[in-house]
Amino acid sequence: MDANIVVMGTESVGKSALTVRLLTRRFIGEYGDIESIYSHSFMVDERRTTLNIWDSPCSEDLSVETSLFEKKVQWADGFVLVYSICDRASFNAVSRLIQTIKSTKDYLNADKAPIVVVGNKRDLHHRRTVLSEEGRLLALNTGCHFCEVSAAENYHSVLMMFHGLVGRIKGAKLTTKRPLGFKGIVKSMSAVFARRRTDSF
Numbered sequence: 112m113d114a115n116i117v118v119m120g121t122e123s124v125g126k127s128a129l130t131v132r133l134l135t136r137r138f139i140g141e142y143g144d145i146e147s148i149y150s151h152s153f154m155v156d157e158r159r160t161t162l163n164i165w166d167s168p169c170s171e172d173l174s175v176e177t178s179l180f181e182k183k184v185q186w187a188d189g190f191v192l193v194y195s196i197c198d199r200a201s202f203n204a205v206s207r208l209i210q211t212i213k214s215t216k217d218y219l220n221a222d223k224a225p226i227v228v229v230g231n232k233r234d235l236h237h238r239r240t241v242l243s244e245e246g247r248l249l250a251l252n253t254g255c256h257f258c259e260v261s262a263a264e265n266y267h268s269v270l271m272m273f274h275g276l277v278g279r280i281k282g283a284k285l286t287t288k289r290p291l292g293f294k295g296i297v298k299s300m301s302a303v304f305a306r307r308r309t310d311s312f
């Protein structure tokens with residue numbers, strides 16, 4: 112089975128750290144600002160499952176990124192929406208992201224892709240500004256799942272978070288969804304890089 116997962120959230124919440132933790136088991140501290148799709152295979156019930164993970168640098172500017180955003184929603188079988196427990200603005204952004212994802216045409220037309228709300232940087236509990244209960248309540252009220260993790264300190268909880276999402280994707284039988292395809296992904300990513308280059312002049 113193939114499962115496409117989009118990781119979203121505001122700047123510096125640890126989207127790349129979570130993705131790299133899953134892929135390499137390591138926390139390397141600093142991560143580039145690159146839009147990337149990674150693949151990761153593992154065995155579940157003696158069957159190979161491949162995760163394709165789309166990690167975006169920052170997905171909050173929806174007005175600029177609308178068409179790319181819609182492509183992501185179309186491509187995704189599941190979403191990981193990340194905030195930092197030390198950054199309330201990032202939590203509010205996840206709340207808005209849930210509404211935006213759920214109101215897009217592709218999300219409504221397809222079987223609803225599972226969403227997991229992830230509070231990252233749990234190791235920084237002394238700087239916490241978002242309570243666990245708030246994350247749990249947000250997930251409960253919006254039909255999402257919730258967990259808190261630390262990409263810096265704990266590989267196992269990150270692994271469980273991704274694997275739990277895959278289980279729900281399987282349950283939702285989303286494999287019938289029409290994929291964006293490799294060419295579509297390359298095209299949409301080229302558009303992002305082209306725009307960034309233009310923006311920098």
Ligand SMILES: Nc1nc2c(ncn2[C@@H]2O[C@H](COP(=O)(O)OP(=O)(O)OP(=O)(O)O)[C@@H](O)[C@H]2O)c(=O)[nH]1
Pocket residue numbers: 120121122123124125126127128129139140141142143144145167168169231232233234235260261262263264
């Ligand atoms: N203490 C702590 N720091 C973390 C954790 N996860 C990520 N970081 C740090 O937070 C910073 C941002 O991490 P990234 O993974 O680059 O965050 P991002 O969301 O991909 O950021 P953008 O690419 O800018 O959108 C880095 O300095 C990481 O080392 C965590 O669980 N605990």
